Amino acid sequence: MLENFSFRTIVEYLPLFGQGLITTVWLSALSFVGALIVGIVLCAMNLQRGWLFRVPAKAYIDAVRATPLLAQLYFLYFGLPRLGFVLPELVVGILALSLNSGAYIAEIIRAGILSIPRGQVEASVASGMTYVQRMRLVVLPQAFKVTIPPLLGQAIVLVKDSALLSLISVAELTRAGQLLASDRFMPAEGFLTIAAFYLLLYYGLKGLAGVSSRWLGTAGART
Amino acid sequence: MIWQQLQSLAGSYPLALRGLGMTVMLSLISLVLGTLLGFGLGILRTGGNQLISGLIGAWVDLIRGTPFLVQIFLIFFILPEFGIELDAFTAGIIALTNLAACFICEIVVAGIRSVPTGQVEAALASGLSRWQRMRQVVLPQAMRIVLPPLVGQYVLLIKDSSVVSAIGLTDLTRVGWLVVQRVPNGLLVFFLVGVGYFIVCYPLIMLARRLEQRMGAAHGEVQL
Numbered sequence: 299m300l301e302n303f304s305f306r307t308i309v310e311y312l313p314l315f316g317q318g319l320i321t322t323v324w325l326s327a328l329s330f331v332g333a334l335i336v337g338i339v340l341c342a343m344n345l346q347r348g349w350l351f352r353v354p355a356k357a358y359i360d361a362v363r364a365t366p367l368l369a370q371l372y373f374l375y376f377g378l379p380r381l382g383f384v385l386p387e388l389v390v391g392i393l394a395l396s397l398n399s400g401a402y403i404a405e406i407i408r409a410g411i412l413s414i415p416r417g418q419v420e421a422s423v424a425s426g427m428t429y430v431q432r433m434r435l436v437v438l439p440q441a442f443k444v445t446i447p448p449l450l451g452q453a454i455v456l457v458k459d460s461a462l463l464s465l466i467s468v469a470e471l472t473r474a475g476q477l478l479a480s481d482r483f484m485p486a487e488g489f490l491t492i493a494a495f496y497l498l499l500y501y502g503l504k505g506l507a508g509v510s511s512r513w514l515g516t517a518g519a520r521t
Numbered sequence: 522m523i524w525q526q527l528q529s530l531a532g533s534y535p536l537a538l539r540g541l542g543m544t545v546m547l548s549l550i551s552l553v554l555g556t557l558l559g560f561g562l563g564i565l566r567t568g569g570n571q572l573i574s575g576l577i578g579a580w581v582d583l584i585r586g587t588p589f590l591v592q593i594f595l596i597f598f599i600l601p602e603f604g605i606e607l608d609a610f611t612a613g614i615i616a617l618t619n620l621a622a623c624f625i626c627e628i629v630v631a632g633i634r635s636v637p638t639g640q641v642e643a644a645l646a647s648g649l650s651r652w653q654r655m656r657q658v659v660l661p662q663a664m665r666i667v668l669p670p671l672v673g674q675y676v677l678l679i680k681d682s683s684v685v686s687a688i689g690l691t692d693l694t695r696v697g698w699l700v701v702q703r704v705p706n707g708l709l710v711f712f713l714v715g716v717g718y719f720i721v722c723y724p725l726i727m728l729a730r731r732l733e734q735r736m737g738a739a740h741g742e743v744q745l
Contacts, residue, residue, distance in 0.1 A: 369683060369694050372697060372701070373708065376711060377708035379707070464590070489594045490595070490599075496587045497586045497587060
Protein backbone atom coordinates (compact mmCIF):
# COMPACT_ATOMS: atom_id res chain seq x y z
CA MET A 299 0.00 0.00 0.00
CA LEU A 300 0.98 3.60 -0.14
CA GLU A 301 1.48 4.04 3.59
CA ASN A 302 4.80 5.77 2.95
CA PHE A 303 3.25 8.34 0.65
CA SER A 304 5.23 11.47 1.32
CA PHE A 305 3.52 14.80 0.75
CA ARG A 306 6.62 16.37 2.18
CA THR A 307 8.74 15.22 -0.73
CA ILE A 308 6.14 16.52 -3.15
CA VAL A 309 6.27 19.92 -1.49
CA GLU A 310 10.05 19.78 -1.54
CA TYR A 311 10.00 19.08 -5.26
CA LEU A 312 7.25 21.60 -5.98
CA PRO A 313 9.57 24.15 -7.64
CA LEU A 314 10.69 21.41 -10.05
CA PHE A 315 7.07 20.51 -10.83
CA GLY A 316 6.25 24.20 -11.27
CA GLN A 317 9.05 24.63 -13.77
CA GLY A 318 7.96 21.49 -15.57
CA LEU A 319 4.38 22.71 -15.73
CA ILE A 320 5.44 26.08 -17.10
CA THR A 321 7.65 24.42 -19.70
CA THR A 322 4.82 22.09 -20.73
CA VAL A 323 2.46 25.05 -21.09
CA TRP A 324 4.68 27.26 -23.19
CA LEU A 325 6.09 24.52 -25.35
CA SER A 326 2.56 23.28 -26.03
CA ALA A 327 1.42 26.81 -26.84
CA LEU A 328 4.35 27.34 -29.19
CA SER A 329 3.76 23.96 -30.83
CA PHE A 330 0.09 24.79 -31.25
CA VAL A 331 0.94 28.02 -33.07
CA GLY A 332 3.39 26.07 -35.23
CA ALA A 333 0.75 23.42 -35.85
CA LEU A 334 -1.77 26.08 -36.90
CA ILE A 335 0.69 27.43 -39.46
CA VAL A 336 1.50 23.94 -40.75
CA GLY A 337 -2.20 23.08 -40.79
CA ILE A 338 -3.26 26.20 -42.72
CA VAL A 339 -0.54 25.69 -45.33
CA LEU A 340 -1.36 21.97 -45.71
CA CYS A 341 -5.06 22.69 -45.94
CA ALA A 342 -4.52 25.38 -48.59
CA MET A 343 -2.42 22.90 -50.57
CA ASN A 344 -5.00 20.16 -50.10
CA LEU A 345 -7.85 22.31 -51.41
CA GLN A 346 -6.06 23.14 -54.67
CA ARG A 347 -7.52 21.73 -57.82
CA GLY A 348 -4.17 20.84 -59.41
CA TRP A 349 -2.40 17.70 -58.24
CA LEU A 350 1.00 19.37 -57.84
CA PHE A 351 0.21 20.66 -54.34
CA ARG A 352 -2.70 18.45 -53.43
CA VAL A 353 -0.98 15.07 -53.76
CA PRO A 354 2.03 15.87 -51.53
CA ALA A 355 -0.23 17.44 -48.90
CA LYS A 356 -2.52 14.41 -48.86
CA ALA A 357 0.45 12.02 -48.68
CA TYR A 358 1.92 13.98 -45.78
CA ILE A 359 -1.36 14.03 -43.87
CA ASP A 360 -1.90 10.30 -44.36
CA ALA A 361 1.68 9.45 -43.42
CA VAL A 362 1.42 11.45 -40.18
CA ARG A 363 -1.95 10.00 -39.26
CA ALA A 364 -0.90 6.40 -39.87
CA THR A 365 2.26 6.49 -37.74
CA PRO A 366 2.74 7.09 -34.01
CA LEU A 367 4.01 10.42 -32.73
CA LEU A 368 6.78 8.65 -30.81
CA ALA A 369 8.20 7.17 -34.02
CA GLN A 370 7.97 10.61 -35.66
CA LEU A 371 9.72 12.16 -32.70
CA TYR A 372 12.56 9.62 -32.90
CA PHE A 373 12.69 10.10 -36.67
CA LEU A 374 13.49 13.77 -36.14
CA TYR A 375 15.59 13.26 -33.03
CA PHE A 376 17.90 10.66 -34.57
CA GLY A 377 17.47 11.80 -38.16
CA LEU A 378 18.02 15.57 -38.11
CA PRO A 379 21.66 15.40 -36.92
CA ARG A 380 22.31 13.14 -39.88
CA LEU A 381 21.19 15.95 -42.19
CA GLY A 382 23.52 18.32 -40.39
CA PHE A 383 20.93 19.96 -38.13
CA VAL A 384 22.10 19.53 -34.57
CA LEU A 385 19.28 21.12 -32.59
CA PRO A 386 18.49 21.16 -28.86
CA GLU A 387 16.00 18.46 -27.77
CA LEU A 388 13.44 21.13 -26.93
CA VAL A 389 13.46 22.49 -30.49
CA VAL A 390 13.22 18.98 -31.95
CA GLY A 391 10.26 18.32 -29.66
CA ILE A 392 8.40 21.49 -30.63
CA LEU A 393 9.09 20.75 -34.28
CA ALA A 394 7.74 17.20 -33.96
CA LEU A 395 4.59 18.32 -32.15
CA SER A 396 3.95 21.09 -34.69
CA LEU A 397 4.45 18.82 -37.68
CA ASN A 398 2.28 16.10 -36.13
CA SER A 399 -0.61 18.27 -34.94
CA GLY A 400 -0.44 20.30 -38.15
CA ALA A 401 -1.68 17.29 -40.13
CA TYR A 402 -4.71 16.89 -37.86
CA ILE A 403 -5.42 20.62 -37.85
CA ALA A 404 -5.30 20.66 -41.66
CA GLU A 405 -8.15 18.14 -41.67
CA ILE A 406 -10.10 20.10 -39.05
CA ILE A 407 -9.85 23.30 -41.10
CA ARG A 408 -10.75 21.45 -44.28
CA ALA A 409 -13.86 20.02 -42.62
CA GLY A 410 -14.75 23.56 -41.50
CA ILE A 411 -14.37 25.04 -44.97
CA LEU A 412 -16.25 22.18 -46.62
CA SER A 413 -19.09 22.62 -44.13
CA ILE A 414 -20.00 25.91 -45.81
CA PRO A 415 -22.95 25.21 -48.12
CA ARG A 416 -22.06 25.33 -51.80
CA GLY A 417 -24.81 27.82 -52.47
CA GLN A 418 -23.01 30.46 -50.44
CA VAL A 419 -19.86 30.09 -52.50
CA GLU A 420 -21.88 30.21 -55.71
CA ALA A 421 -23.73 33.29 -54.49
CA SER A 422 -20.48 35.08 -53.77
CA VAL A 423 -19.14 34.11 -57.18
CA ALA A 424 -22.33 35.48 -58.71
CA SER A 425 -21.87 38.72 -56.73
CA GLY A 426 -18.56 39.17 -58.52
CA MET A 427 -16.28 38.60 -55.53
CA THR A 428 -12.68 37.61 -56.12
CA TYR A 429 -11.29 34.42 -54.58
CA VAL A 430 -9.71 36.35 -51.72
CA GLN A 431 -12.87 38.33 -50.97
CA ARG A 432 -14.95 35.17 -51.09
CA MET A 433 -12.66 33.43 -48.63
CA ARG A 434 -12.25 36.43 -46.35
CA LEU A 435 -15.82 37.70 -46.28
CA VAL A 436 -17.94 34.59 -46.76
CA VAL A 437 -16.23 31.26 -46.18
CA LEU A 438 -13.65 31.81 -43.44
CA PRO A 439 -15.80 33.72 -40.93
CA GLN A 440 -18.32 30.87 -40.95
CA ALA A 441 -15.72 28.10 -41.09
CA PHE A 442 -13.98 29.71 -38.11
CA LYS A 443 -17.00 29.04 -35.94
CA VAL A 444 -17.13 25.37 -36.86
CA THR A 445 -13.40 24.84 -36.34
CA ILE A 446 -12.95 26.33 -32.87
CA PRO A 447 -14.31 23.40 -30.79
CA PRO A 448 -12.30 20.66 -32.59
CA LEU A 449 -9.23 22.93 -32.52
CA LEU A 450 -9.48 23.14 -28.75
CA GLY A 451 -9.84 19.36 -28.70
CA GLN A 452 -6.63 19.15 -30.67
CA ALA A 453 -4.98 21.50 -28.17
CA ILE A 454 -5.89 19.05 -25.39
CA VAL A 455 -4.39 16.19 -27.40
CA LEU A 456 -1.27 18.25 -27.99
CA VAL A 457 -0.73 19.00 -24.31
CA LYS A 458 -1.02 15.30 -23.52
CA ASP A 459 1.24 14.35 -26.42
CA SER A 460 3.90 16.73 -25.14
CA ALA A 461 4.51 14.21 -22.33
CA LEU A 462 6.36 12.08 -24.89
CA LEU A 463 9.08 14.74 -25.09
CA SER A 464 10.26 13.51 -21.70
CA LEU A 465 11.56 10.45 -23.56
CA ILE A 466 14.07 12.62 -25.41
CA SER A 467 14.90 14.27 -22.07
CA VAL A 468 13.13 17.60 -22.47
CA ALA A 469 12.67 19.02 -18.97
CA GLU A 470 8.87 19.24 -19.00
CA LEU A 471 6.25 18.08 -16.53
CA THR A 472 6.52 14.31 -17.06
CA ARG A 473 10.29 14.57 -16.84
CA ALA A 474 9.91 16.21 -13.44
CA GLY A 475 7.85 13.22 -12.30
CA GLN A 476 10.45 10.82 -13.66
CA LEU A 477 13.18 12.67 -11.80
CA LEU A 478 11.36 12.33 -8.50
CA ALA A 479 10.68 8.68 -9.27
CA SER A 480 14.30 7.88 -10.01
CA ASP A 481 16.09 10.21 -7.54
CA ARG A 482 14.07 9.24 -4.51
CA PHE A 483 12.46 6.00 -5.70
CA MET A 484 9.07 7.59 -5.24
CA PRO A 485 7.13 6.81 -8.40
CA ALA A 486 3.75 7.22 -6.68
CA GLU A 487 4.53 10.75 -5.51
CA GLY A 488 6.08 11.72 -8.81
CA PHE A 489 3.52 10.37 -11.24
CA LEU A 490 0.38 11.08 -9.23
CA THR A 491 1.47 14.70 -8.84
CA ILE A 492 2.09 15.24 -12.52
CA ALA A 493 -1.18 13.45 -13.33
CA ALA A 494 -2.92 16.04 -11.14
CA PHE A 495 -1.17 18.88 -12.99
CA TYR A 496 -2.16 17.46 -16.36
CA LEU A 497 -5.76 17.17 -15.16
CA LEU A 498 -5.60 20.83 -14.20
CA LEU A 499 -4.58 21.74 -17.76
CA TYR A 500 -7.20 19.35 -19.17
CA TYR A 501 -10.09 20.81 -17.19
CA GLY A 502 -8.87 24.32 -17.99
CA LEU A 503 -8.92 23.68 -21.73
CA LYS A 504 -12.17 21.75 -21.47
CA GLY A 505 -13.78 24.67 -19.66
CA LEU A 506 -12.49 26.99 -22.36
CA ALA A 507 -14.05 24.73 -24.98
CA GLY A 508 -17.36 24.89 -23.14
CA VAL A 509 -17.25 28.68 -22.87
CA SER A 510 -16.27 29.09 -26.51
CA SER A 511 -19.01 26.81 -27.79
CA ARG A 512 -21.59 28.69 -25.73
CA TRP A 513 -20.20 32.00 -26.95
CA LEU A 514 -20.09 30.81 -30.55
CA GLY A 515 -23.59 29.43 -30.15
CA THR A 516 -24.98 32.84 -29.16
CA ALA A 517 -22.91 34.53 -31.84
CA GLY A 518 -24.52 32.17 -34.32
CA ALA A 519 -28.00 32.96 -33.03
CA ARG A 520 -27.43 36.68 -33.44
CA THR A 521 -26.45 36.57 -37.09
CA MET B 522 28.40 3.47 -46.74
CA ILE B 523 24.64 3.43 -47.26
CA TRP B 524 25.11 -0.05 -48.68
CA GLN B 525 26.82 -1.23 -45.52
CA GLN B 526 24.03 0.26 -43.45
CA LEU B 527 21.40 -1.45 -45.53
CA GLN B 528 23.19 -4.75 -45.11
CA SER B 529 23.39 -4.31 -41.39
CA LEU B 530 19.71 -3.33 -41.32
CA ALA B 531 18.82 -6.42 -43.30
CA GLY B 532 20.61 -8.40 -40.60
CA SER B 533 18.26 -7.09 -37.94
CA TYR B 534 15.07 -8.05 -39.71
CA PRO B 535 14.25 -10.89 -37.27
CA LEU B 536 14.28 -8.29 -34.51
CA ALA B 537 12.04 -6.03 -36.59
CA LEU B 538 9.58 -8.86 -37.18
CA ARG B 539 9.49 -9.61 -33.47
CA GLY B 540 8.84 -5.93 -32.79
CA LEU B 541 6.03 -5.83 -35.33
CA GLY B 542 4.63 -9.03 -33.81
CA MET B 543 4.70 -7.46 -30.36
CA THR B 544 2.95 -4.31 -31.61
CA VAL B 545 0.25 -6.35 -33.36
CA MET B 546 -0.26 -8.63 -30.37
CA LEU B 547 -0.47 -5.80 -27.84
CA SER B 548 -2.91 -3.93 -30.05
CA LEU B 549 -5.03 -6.97 -30.85
CA ILE B 550 -5.43 -8.17 -27.27
CA SER B 551 -6.23 -4.75 -25.88
CA LEU B 552 -8.48 -4.03 -28.85
CA VAL B 553 -10.67 -7.04 -28.09
CA LEU B 554 -10.68 -6.51 -24.33
CA GLY B 555 -11.09 -2.75 -24.67
CA THR B 556 -14.04 -3.12 -27.03
CA LEU B 557 -15.87 -5.53 -24.71
CA LEU B 558 -15.16 -3.39 -21.67
CA GLY B 559 -15.97 -0.17 -23.53
CA PHE B 560 -19.35 -1.45 -24.69
CA GLY B 561 -20.09 -2.69 -21.18
CA LEU B 562 -19.19 0.68 -19.65
CA GLY B 563 -21.13 2.56 -22.31
CA ILE B 564 -24.28 0.51 -21.73
CA LEU B 565 -23.92 0.85 -17.96
CA ARG B 566 -23.42 4.59 -18.28
CA THR B 567 -26.64 5.06 -20.19
CA GLY B 568 -28.41 2.56 -17.91
CA GLY B 569 -30.07 5.19 -15.76
CA ASN B 570 -28.25 4.61 -12.46
CA GLN B 571 -26.95 8.06 -11.55
CA LEU B 572 -24.19 6.83 -9.26
CA ILE B 573 -22.73 4.27 -11.67
CA SER B 574 -23.03 6.64 -14.56
CA GLY B 575 -21.30 9.41 -12.58
CA LEU B 576 -18.47 7.14 -11.51
CA ILE B 577 -17.85 5.92 -15.04
CA GLY B 578 -17.98 9.49 -16.33
CA ALA B 579 -15.42 10.61 -13.75
CA TRP B 580 -13.09 7.72 -14.56
CA VAL B 581 -13.34 8.36 -18.30
CA ASP B 582 -12.53 12.02 -17.69
CA LEU B 583 -9.48 11.12 -15.59
CA ILE B 584 -8.17 8.87 -18.35
CA ARG B 585 -8.92 11.38 -21.10
CA GLY B 586 -7.28 14.15 -19.13
CA THR B 587 -3.88 12.56 -18.53
CA PRO B 588 -1.16 11.56 -21.01
CA PHE B 589 -1.01 7.88 -21.82
CA LEU B 590 2.68 7.82 -20.91
CA VAL B 591 1.83 8.93 -17.37
CA GLN B 592 -0.88 6.26 -17.13
CA ILE B 593 1.60 3.57 -18.12
CA PHE B 594 4.10 4.77 -15.54
CA LEU B 595 1.38 4.83 -12.88
CA ILE B 596 0.27 1.28 -13.65
CA PHE B 597 3.76 -0.12 -14.03
CA PHE B 598 5.31 1.50 -10.96
CA ILE B 599 2.43 1.90 -8.55
CA LEU B 600 0.38 -1.29 -8.81
CA PRO B 601 3.34 -3.26 -7.38
CA GLU B 602 3.07 -1.08 -4.27
CA PHE B 603 -0.40 -2.55 -3.77
CA GLY B 604 1.10 -6.02 -3.97
CA ILE B 605 0.21 -6.63 -7.60
CA GLU B 606 3.38 -7.71 -9.36
CA LEU B 607 3.29 -6.96 -13.06
CA ASP B 608 5.57 -7.67 -15.94
CA ALA B 609 5.86 -4.99 -18.60
CA PHE B 610 3.64 -6.87 -21.03
CA THR B 611 0.72 -7.17 -18.60
CA ALA B 612 1.13 -3.55 -17.55
CA GLY B 613 1.03 -2.52 -21.22
CA ILE B 614 -2.09 -4.59 -21.87
CA ILE B 615 -3.85 -3.15 -18.80
CA ALA B 616 -2.95 0.43 -19.74
CA LEU B 617 -3.98 0.04 -23.39
CA THR B 618 -7.20 -1.83 -22.56
CA ASN B 619 -8.20 0.81 -20.04
CA LEU B 620 -7.46 3.62 -22.49
CA ALA B 621 -9.38 1.95 -25.30
CA ALA B 622 -12.30 1.11 -23.02
CA CYS B 623 -12.66 4.73 -21.90
CA PHE B 624 -12.65 6.18 -25.39
CA ILE B 625 -14.93 3.43 -26.73
CA CYS B 626 -17.30 4.03 -23.82
CA GLU B 627 -17.72 7.63 -24.98
CA ILE B 628 -18.29 6.50 -28.56
CA VAL B 629 -20.90 3.94 -27.48
CA VAL B 630 -22.67 6.49 -25.26
CA ALA B 631 -22.90 8.92 -28.18
CA GLY B 632 -24.27 6.10 -30.34
CA ILE B 633 -26.88 5.00 -27.83
CA ARG B 634 -28.03 8.57 -27.22
CA SER B 635 -28.46 9.08 -30.95
CA VAL B 636 -31.25 6.50 -31.03
CA PRO B 637 -34.59 8.36 -30.89
CA THR B 638 -36.47 7.95 -27.58
CA GLY B 639 -39.56 6.91 -29.53
CA GLN B 640 -37.80 3.69 -30.40
CA VAL B 641 -37.06 2.90 -26.79
CA GLU B 642 -40.62 3.75 -25.80
CA ALA B 643 -41.98 1.54 -28.55
CA ALA B 644 -39.75 -1.30 -27.37
CA LEU B 645 -41.02 -0.76 -23.83
CA ALA B 646 -44.59 -0.78 -25.02
CA SER B 647 -43.99 -4.04 -26.88
CA GLY B 648 -42.97 -5.57 -23.56
CA LEU B 649 -39.32 -6.18 -24.41
CA SER B 650 -37.05 -6.74 -21.44
CA ARG B 651 -34.19 -4.32 -20.80
CA TRP B 652 -31.67 -6.65 -22.33
CA GLN B 653 -33.86 -7.35 -25.38
CA ARG B 654 -34.44 -3.64 -25.82
CA MET B 655 -30.70 -2.97 -25.82
CA ARG B 656 -29.75 -5.90 -28.01
CA GLN B 657 -32.55 -5.85 -30.54
CA VAL B 658 -33.54 -2.22 -30.78
CA VAL B 659 -30.98 0.24 -29.48
CA LEU B 660 -27.57 -1.27 -30.27
CA PRO B 661 -28.27 -2.22 -33.91
CA GLN B 662 -29.26 1.38 -34.61
CA ALA B 663 -26.48 2.84 -32.50
CA MET B 664 -23.89 0.87 -34.47
CA ARG B 665 -24.40 3.19 -37.44
CA ILE B 666 -23.00 6.05 -35.36
CA VAL B 667 -20.54 3.91 -33.42
CA LEU B 668 -18.76 2.02 -36.17
CA PRO B 669 -16.73 4.73 -37.97
CA PRO B 670 -15.19 6.29 -34.84
CA LEU B 671 -14.68 2.80 -33.40
CA VAL B 672 -12.40 1.87 -36.29
CA GLY B 673 -10.68 5.23 -35.89
CA GLN B 674 -10.15 4.42 -32.24
CA TYR B 675 -8.43 1.18 -33.23
CA VAL B 676 -5.94 3.18 -35.28
CA LEU B 677 -5.28 5.39 -32.26
CA LEU B 678 -4.80 2.29 -30.12
CA ILE B 679 -2.19 0.81 -32.47
CA LYS B 680 -0.35 4.12 -32.50
CA ASP B 681 -0.57 4.50 -28.72
CA SER B 682 0.88 1.04 -28.29
CA SER B 683 4.20 2.59 -29.33
CA VAL B 684 4.32 4.38 -25.97
CA VAL B 685 4.73 1.07 -24.08
CA SER B 686 8.29 1.02 -25.40
CA ALA B 687 8.95 3.45 -22.55
CA ILE B 688 8.65 0.62 -20.01
CA GLY B 689 11.00 -1.57 -22.01
CA LEU B 690 8.69 -3.68 -24.15
CA THR B 691 10.36 -4.53 -27.45
CA ASP B 692 7.68 -3.33 -29.83
CA LEU B 693 8.29 -1.85 -33.27
CA THR B 694 9.28 1.59 -31.96
CA ARG B 695 11.65 0.09 -29.40
CA VAL B 696 13.25 -2.01 -32.14
CA GLY B 697 13.90 1.19 -34.08
CA TRP B 698 15.46 2.70 -30.99
CA LEU B 699 17.69 -0.35 -30.48
CA VAL B 700 18.74 -0.56 -34.12
CA VAL B 701 19.58 3.14 -34.33
CA GLN B 702 22.22 2.67 -31.63
CA ARG B 703 24.02 0.30 -33.96
CA VAL B 704 23.22 1.74 -37.38
CA PRO B 705 23.57 5.49 -36.98
CA ASN B 706 21.01 6.48 -39.59
CA GLY B 707 17.92 7.69 -37.78
CA LEU B 708 16.20 8.82 -40.97
CA LEU B 709 16.38 5.40 -42.59
CA VAL B 710 15.67 3.36 -39.45
CA PHE B 711 12.63 5.34 -38.33
CA PHE B 712 11.40 5.67 -41.89
CA LEU B 713 11.24 1.87 -41.94
CA VAL B 714 9.56 1.82 -38.52
CA GLY B 715 7.02 4.28 -39.90
CA VAL B 716 6.42 2.02 -42.90
CA GLY B 717 5.70 -0.84 -40.50
CA TYR B 718 3.01 1.16 -38.70
CA PHE B 719 1.67 2.55 -41.95
CA ILE B 720 1.08 -0.95 -43.33
CA VAL B 721 -0.99 -1.83 -40.26
CA CYS B 722 -2.82 1.48 -39.79
CA TYR B 723 -3.51 2.79 -43.26
CA PRO B 724 -5.99 0.06 -44.29
CA LEU B 725 -7.90 0.78 -41.09
CA ILE B 726 -7.93 4.53 -41.82
CA MET B 727 -9.31 3.79 -45.28
CA LEU B 728 -11.92 1.50 -43.74
CA ALA B 729 -12.95 4.20 -41.27
CA ARG B 730 -13.32 6.70 -44.11
CA ARG B 731 -15.36 4.27 -46.17
CA LEU B 732 -17.60 3.49 -43.20
CA GLU B 733 -18.02 7.16 -42.48
CA GLN B 734 -19.22 7.82 -46.01
CA ARG B 735 -21.39 4.71 -46.00
CA MET B 736 -23.01 5.40 -42.67
CA GLY B 737 -23.50 9.05 -43.53
CA ALA B 738 -22.09 10.21 -40.23
CA ALA B 739 -21.30 13.88 -39.84
CA HIS B 740 -17.75 14.56 -40.90
CA GLY B 741 -15.19 16.26 -38.71
CA GLU B 742 -16.12 14.27 -35.64
CA VAL B 743 -13.85 11.32 -36.25
CA GLN B 744 -10.22 11.93 -35.63
CA LEU B 745 -7.80 9.30 -36.72
